[in-house]
Amino acid sequence: MPESVLFWIMGPLAVIAALGMLLVKKAVHSALLLAWVMITLAFFYIAQGALFLGIVQVVVYTGAVMMLFLFILMLVGVDASDSLTETIRGLRPIAITAAIGFGGLMVSLIGRATLGRESVGLEEANAAGNVQGLAYLLFSTYVFPFEVVSALLITAAIGAMVLAHHQREVPRSTQRDLSEQRFRSGSLATAAGLPGPGVFARHNAVDVPALLPDGTPAPASISETLRSRGDMRDSAQYQLDQIKTEVAEEK
Amino acid sequence: MNPMNYLYVSALLFTIGAVGVVVRRNAIVVFMCIELMLNAVNLSFVTFARMNGNLDGQVVAFFTMVVAACEVVVGLAIIVTIYRSHRSASVDDASLLRR
Numbered sequence: 001m002p003e004s005v006l007f008w009i010m011g012p013l014a015v016i017a018a019l020g021m022l023l024v025k026k027a028v029h030s031a032l033l034l035a036w037v038m039i040t041l042a043f044f045y046i047a048q049g050a051l052f053l054g055i056v057q058v059v060v061y062t063g064a065v066m067m068l069f070l071f072i073l074m075l076v077g078v079d080a081s082d083s084l085t086e087t088i089r090g091l092r093p094i095a096i097t098a099a100i101g102f103g104g105l106m107v108s109l110i111g112r113a114t115l116g117r118e119s120v121g122l123e124e125a126n127a128a129g130n131v132q133g134l135a136y137l138l139f140s141t142y143v144f145p146f147e148v149v150s151a152l153l154i155t156a157a158i159g160a161m162v163l164a165h166h167q168r169e170v171p172r173s174t175q176r177d178l179s180e181q182r183f184r185s186g187s188l189a190t191a192a193g194l195p196g197p198g199v200f201a202r203h204n205a206v207d208v209p210a211l212l213p214d215g216t217p218a219p220a221s222i223s224e225t226l227r228s229r230g231d232m233r234d235s236a237q238y239q240l241d242q243i244k245t246e247v248a249e250e251k
Numbered sequence: 252m253n254p255m256n257y258l259y260v261s262a263l264l265f266t267i268g269a270v271g272v273v274v275r276r277n278a279i280v281v282f283m284c285i286e287l288m289l290n291a292v293n294l295s296f297v298t299f300a301r302m303n304g305n306l307d308g309q310v311v312a313f314f315t316m317v318v319a320a321c322e323v324v325v326g327l328a329i330i331v332t333i334y335r336s337h338r339s340a341s342v343d344d345a346s347l348l349r350r
Contacts, residue, residue: 004252011260018267018287027280034283037264041290044257050297050309053316060316065286065323072327073279076340087343092274099270106262110255119254120304133306134313142310149317156321163328166335 003047014040027073035066049122051130195221199238208235215239215246257298264291278330278340282323289319 014037021033038061046054125133138146173181183191195218198204199211209232210221217235219227226232264287271284293312300308330340337344 001252007252007256011256014260015263015267018264021280021283021287022267022271022274027277030280030283034287037287038290041294044260044294045297048254048257048297048301050300050312053293053297053309053312056313056316060320061286061290065320068323068327069279069283072331075331076279076334087276095270095273098273099266102269103263103266106266107259110258110262115302119302122301122304122306125300125304125306130306130309134309137306137310138313141307142314145314149314152321153317156324160324160328163325163332 006043006047010040010043028070031066031069031073034069035062038062038066049126049130052134197221197223199235203235203238205233207231207233208238209233211235211239254298254302257294261291261294261298264288264294276341276343278333278342278345279327281342282326282330286319286323289315 017033017036017040021030021037024030024033038057042054042057042062045051045057122130127133128136195210197206197210198208198221206223207226209217209219212218219232222232268284268286268288268291271287272281275281275284293315296308296312296315298308300306300312333345334340
């Protein structure tokens with residue numbers, strides 16, 4: 001009885017979250033919904049006598065795998081591929097029709113299939129404890145697949161390292177190269193390097209642009225990031241009054 | 252409760268995952284849908300283990316988890332490599348072999 005309560009609450013929630021995964025726009029939201037589906041599956045495992053798998057599900061899936069997904073999402077960033085517009089015309093109706101067909105087939109198949117006997121339950125198999133039972137199987141019947149899987153894990157780790165390793169095609173440019181490049185391209189004004197931020201003797205914060213000799217602020221003295229974020233402050237208030245009047249007179 | 256109900260949930264989750272692989276364009280979301288399908292099948296294995304009264308199904312589900320973890324590690328590394336060269340994580344943009 002408690003199991004059916006759990007099932008009828010968590011089951012629909014899992015299916016709704018999985019559907020939401022398809023429908024939400026942002027990949028991060030998809031990842032969170034998938035994490036929820038995995039947690040409900042962990043509940044189902046524990047309810048079905050698979051205590052070890054339930055814990056592993058939480059630790060490995062919602063812990064490690066989803067963490068990795070979110071990590072890569074942050075690394076790659078969000079871009080236009082998040083949009084839900086279809087690129088192949090008519091793909092979505094076909095996919096949904098096929099899905100309804102496939103899902104209907106599976107559901108009707110499960111509905112018609114019978115085990116031919118009552119479901120046994122795991123009380124006997126779990127008599128010595130679920131972890132002990134799994135360990136016994138793993139190190140007797142399934143010892144060879146277990147070893148193969150360890151080889152697979154090592155191969156995957158090496159594969160990931162090889163794939164993620166980034167080799168520079170051109171050597172990193174040295175300070176001298178950069179200096180020569182500044183003289184060759186660009187004007188002589190930038191050859192000496194960009195001006196530093198701050199107004200001398202008045203204000204030296206990095207978000208205040210330096211003042212040029214004629215009293216106008218120099219946006220190039222502020223970090224590109226601050227400029228694009230719009231975090232640049234107005235340095236006019238730090239101008240000396242004398243410069244202000246002179247500039248005004250010239251105009 | 253009849254364990255058959257879990258199989259229905261499993262079938263639904265698998266179908267949703269399959270649709271996601273076809274419909275979504277972001278390679279990472281496609282990957283997450285593959286994970287959903289693997290998880291759905293795991294639920295079936297655990298349910299079958301319970302119906303048959305032995306733990307073999309759970310061992311198979313355990314192996315599936317390990318293989319899925321490997322698949323995620325290598326797959327995400329491939330996505331990062333593709334992103335480095337194409338500046339995009341869309342599955343439609345990686346079509347160099349077609350041209």
